Amino acid sequence: MPYVEPFTEDVLKHMEFKKLPKCRSDSDIIVAEYDFDLKVYRLHIREEQAMPWFKRNTTLECEYEKIVRDIKSNKVDDSFRVLYRRILTQDFLVPPDVHYALVHCAVVNGKDKRVIQSDGIAFVQDYDGRSSEELPEEIEEHPKPSVIIFGIDSMSRINLRRTMQKTFRYVQQPGWYTLQGLNKVGDNTLPNLLAMLTGYSDEDTNKICDVFVPGCLDRLPFIWKHFKDQNYTTAMAEDSMNISTFNYMKPGFMEQPVDYYLRPLLMAMKKTFNESQFYDQNLCLGRHLTFAYLWDYAKQFIQRFIQTAKPMFGLFWTNSFSHEFFDSSYALDELFVEYFKQFEGDGLFNRSIVILTSDHGMRFGYLRQISTGYLEERMPMLYIYLPPWFRRKYPRLVGNLVENRNRLSSTFDIYMTLQHLLQLNSTKNADIQPMSATCPTCQSLLYRLPVNRTCEQAGITEKWCTCRPRVTVTMEPYATPMAAAIIQQMNDGLVMKNLSDLCANFTLNHIIYMDHIIELNRKATDDDSEQYYVIEFSTKPNIGMFEITFSWIHRTATLNMDLNEISRLNVYAPDSECVSDPISKKFCMCKNAIRTPN
Template sequence: MNRVRKVLGPLVVLLGANLWLSKGANSKNTVRYYVNSPVCKMPYVNPFTWDTMSDFHRKKMRECRNDSDLVTSQFDFNTHQYRLHIHEHLARPLLKTKGHATLECEYSNISRNPSAKYPDDYYIQSKMHRITNHEVVPNNTDYIITKCYVRSSNHTRKIVQSDSMSFIQDPLTNKKVRDFERKQRTDPHPSVLIMGLDSTSRINLRRAMPLVYEYVKRPGWFEMQGYNKIGDNTFPNLMAVLTGHSEAGVEDLCDVREKGCLDSLPFIWKRFKEANYTTAFAEDCKSISTFNYLKPGFVKKPTDYYLRPLLLASEEQFPVSKDWGYAYCVGRHLSFRYVWDFGQQLVDRFLGRSPFFGFLWSNSFTHDYYEGATALDKLFRRYLKSFQDIGLFKRSIVILMSDHGHRYNTLRRAASGYFEERMPMMFIYVPPWFRRKYPQFVANLKKNRNRLTSNYDVHMTLHHLLQLPSKSMADFPAKYRAKQCPGCQSLFFEVPFNRTCAMAGIEEKWCCCQPSETITSPLVEPIVYAIVERMNHHLVERKFDTLCHNYTLKQIVKVDRKSILATGLKPVDKDEYVYIVQFKTRPNLPEFEATVRWNNRTNSLLGMDVDDISRLNSYNKDANCMNDKTAKKYCICKDSIRESKDSQENSG
């Protein structure tokens, strides 16, 4: 009996708490919203509902190694150079087993190959160089691969450890540092560090990373609870933040699949560089990195410090193990650690000595599995604490963000899945000196926590940090405005209370402002059949029908109808509505979601764009014949057809 109580006790408490939270969040008397205005009602979402917690499990982090570093680097603050140290004493137990054996360590330089056809995908490696203890690393060395060997008495060598290292070199002269320190006393400008975790909604952050969430509730942090994504996946959402362009807007300028296109775009780090900031960019998981997945990447190194060459070399030369879908351990280190150790070096070298702009992005834990974030919680909180210890939060603006929430499978199918996908986390930290110097900006930031905001506003905020005396958006030159959202603005200015998604550059498909109700009317069948017909026609239009199988409707999963608020944009036709339709098709049972306008009187589908359709389950096994990143989510390759029990029973 005692054993039964031990098992059932916590479950009863969880069920009771979940029931109370659900009722509390949905009771008519206690309705809560992230945004609550006449034109936008973005509902509060309880992270702990039964359909998200019933199969939720906290994961443990697996370590990548059980040995100690034989070679380490240390920055010498007197000479402003790195030194390499060999820790031979750690190898002594092994050396004793080999007789009169000795430890030998070598390194080779890793650098970007600017003469390659696609420089982002290649690196140059120098010949091996013998390491002497306390050796100074040359100032022109950014990355190295190390190898340590045991040389036995008969002169044979056996490798015992391989590793890699990055070096954020310090090119600053004493005069530059003194000039910066003098200017900071009279007209301080903040350094800026953007920290990103892929596919992390503000909802799942609370559920999966409670330690991190507690950290960002401290003074100085402001959560943009009305932050709504503007595009489907990582690329469009980060392009809006970093360039002010939508994906379609970029296509008007150049083809991102063509070499040189990305280099020509107005990335915000270019403006920071013009303002004498040191710039850095690091992202893990080379195969799916934002600007390289099905794209040629950058021709020129995009920032002063760029981690990709080291990741290319490390993933190619070291064993790579996968957890959560992508590279987890790369050699002796977590893929994640390469990025954040690089970020710590950046802060160590330049904080208080020169302004810097850093963009750190990680896919490895969170891209495919929402539970992966649970294993990252303690480690990421330790990194935040480490950044705190070296003084980052005393001087700098820090943005903790994501591109979108989870886009398919368990979380996406939950009742709150619509919001999980569309509401990424967005936290902005402002240091004490900024709060004192610009109290009105901070007051506006506080007001904007519960106003509708978008990626374009974050882009304008980054521009604002380079022209802090600006008192209104009229001070911003046209070339710095977000091109696809001319009305978007810095978050240090008050966002209009009555803001609509259209005003924030958010298309209706992604907009979380309109309440919806689930309907089961017979009217829904013609809508879904019309969507499937439109999808088949689209395959022919784009000449994908030779590769991709036609769709036939298998099941209508759910249909929601949006309420149209008093936005001034209400359709003239009273029979026109917006529907959110979830459905499955044959073959392979892909599950889709489409947001469409439908006229109930004329039975007509209005302006549906198939490229905007959402895929609610994974398409990894369905779309290997397709290299178009947008079409991958809806193409069912003819050579990937799987005969399932369900399809056999329902064929014919």
């Protein structure tokens, strides 16, 4: 994998150094406080914050609505119900069965009532009496470390260093280890997180069930089920409801997947409150950044259980800032580090293994279209923190992780690592069960990876592999016939999917580059063998920018490619509204959306 310089002039001149938006200028009137002695939440009304709205003869009246998942809905994960609405008194003790609430405060003058502030609040309540048992004194020898995964969508290690320099410096501290050879295994978030959390590829999960059918996701062997079986308290949350990993064009979970699950509250807030834009994205929800609701939930979860007997497993995934624009994460950098410092103060890093990772780098837009974008897309960041007691107790495993810094790894290996953390008495990788169903040669990152490991051994297909050298052949006479054959297959694919009435046929506009992938054990001049290439090209109508890895036999002019693995490098939402299939959306130019060239 070649080194990519993050701070080249062509990238820096396209960066916008915007500051973090302030969603509201006023302060919260209602705040939630947890009483660790009584083991109960209080809702405190800060009347002084409502003073700007007070006039003569006015009073302040606050209410709360109990929010629950609507289990009777056909789309449980996208639904909620208001169970009841009640008046709030000062320092109200929240009932233990209230996990989500919408709160409203109004100034009242006779029959006049004006709502001045509304918000959403999550409560990390006890589900069972054992959740808050005190931690044993011998924390140093605790056999089960808590495991917390923080994810930033679409973040390569290179772009983290470029746009989130304070976060990058934070993870250079002692105890943090980076895996610079992490290679993604699928196009977008879902296949990479399925590999990380189930050990299955997107294709292999289809052998179990269809993820587009309600109830399928509940059947998949997610890693949090294994942690739950080992007596862990589990949590999961994402911050962007429109593009959530398990809900974008999918039905989500019919059963609540983990003990603590933020989605019902965010769905209620999204449907009740207005969103506001920043960087052309809806980043504010209710009174605060959606990101803040997510990380405040993580903070509550950590504070509630870090000093208890049961270990924690948590997955907290943010995509609100990083998904659309490669530079918008710059605005988040300082706040991100502030949260990490709060977690540090709460004791998270004394007991827990913390993983900071991503699914992939930028898949479209300017960063993806430059020459190094191919590598950035395929190389997500991965940082693993090991607490002091773990480093003392398992020095051999730590040494292996250090050795693996510059060796090829994949998201399937992260799955095996999570399994390993539940089986720390194992002495070799083969002891860890179950292994990845899709990649039986994948292994825990706490065991030493082979220095000559191949993409195939890491569960990475030719399309996504970054390990082989490439030679540019854009100007070779065979480049244009290859591009024409690819475009013909794209047009044939529209016919096979019965989309040719809706989607226009493609014609070649321009070959941006074509590279020959060199297989080191085979001569490049062998006309009878399959040769691999990567091509980036643009098409008409409109302008579609595509990339595909394909094979070609020169003697017979035989093309072999997978239409599903075509990468669309520019934004395609305006062009593809006439189709709903996520694969077809990537390469459909709707006839009713064709723009007349200037």
